[in-house]
Amino acid sequence: MGLTGGIGSGKSAVSARLVAHGAVLIDADQIAREVVAVGTAGLEAVLAEFGPGVAAADGSLDRPALGRIVFADEAARRRLEAIVHPLIQAETARRIANASADDIVVHDIPLLVEVGAQNAYDVVLVVEAPSELRLDRLEARGLPREQAQARMAAQADDARRRAAADLVVDNGGSLPDLDARVDEVWQALLARRDAAAGH
Structure with a gap:
């Protein structure tokens, strides 16, 4: 699975939850x-x-x-x-x-859409969050707002990422909300894997 989303969207929280379920993470960063x-x-x-x-x-x-x-x-x-x-x-x-x-291999690749790699994956998961929330998160991590805005501007927009997605996870709410959504995604991935293996 290719995992992507704009800077500050919460890909790390999603990948950590998937790893806790047993995914093999390959972190492009x-x-x-x-x-x-x-x-x-x-x-x-x-x-x-x-x-x-x-x-x-x-x-x-x-x-x-x-x-x-x-x-x-x-x-x-x-x-x-x-x-x-x-x-x-x-x-x-x-x-x-x-x-x-x-193994369910999760490739966390921030620029998946920008480099046109979506067809290399069985499933593309996009993590989304409102841009203001993403800016707030990046500032809280110590990245000046203007640098955060420049990095966001250098990436694909939400519509372009969504067009490449098989699954979209909204990370505009609480961490328990996000975890619940990722748990659903994990079950869907297991079902896809088992179907592909003929189980």
């Missing part, structure tokens, strides 16, 4: 960090492209500095994507190959 960790070819390539200004004092990637560049300049963002996306795709494929046939 986590892999994106790993492929540019210190000592990787990915980090070397990013520094070669964007210069020493995106390196932190300890030699790691200064993600806020890089973010200020790529979220303000689409051409720069595309140059970054050309470096990291192939690395992320290779690691993702390796993890999917390691899952068992009975």
Whole structure:
């Protein structure tokens, strides 16, 4: 299953609930960090492209500095994507190959719709929340409002994500409401898996 939604929509809460049920999670953001960790070819390539200004004092990637560049300049963002996306795709494929046939694999991929990957999944689940609520959540996490708005603007809108969705989860309410909806989704996924396996 591909899991997506705009920044601040609550994908992490949904994926955590699915993992609690037994899903195998592949987190695209986590892999994106790993492929540019210190000592990787990915980090070397990013520094070669964007210069020493995106390196932190300890030699790691200064993600806020890089973010200020790529979220303000689409051409720069595309140059970054050309470096990291192939690395992320290779690691993702390796993890999917390691899952068992009975596993329900959840690929948390924020830009699923933007990269046109919806057809790669048996099921696409979109998490939604009102934009003002998403901005409030991002501010509470320490992201300045104008940066949060820039990141939201760089992503697909709700209508485009909804058009690619098989399932939509509304995360505009309470956490118990969200958990109840995700529990329903889990039962639907089990039913689909069992039907596909001929159980």
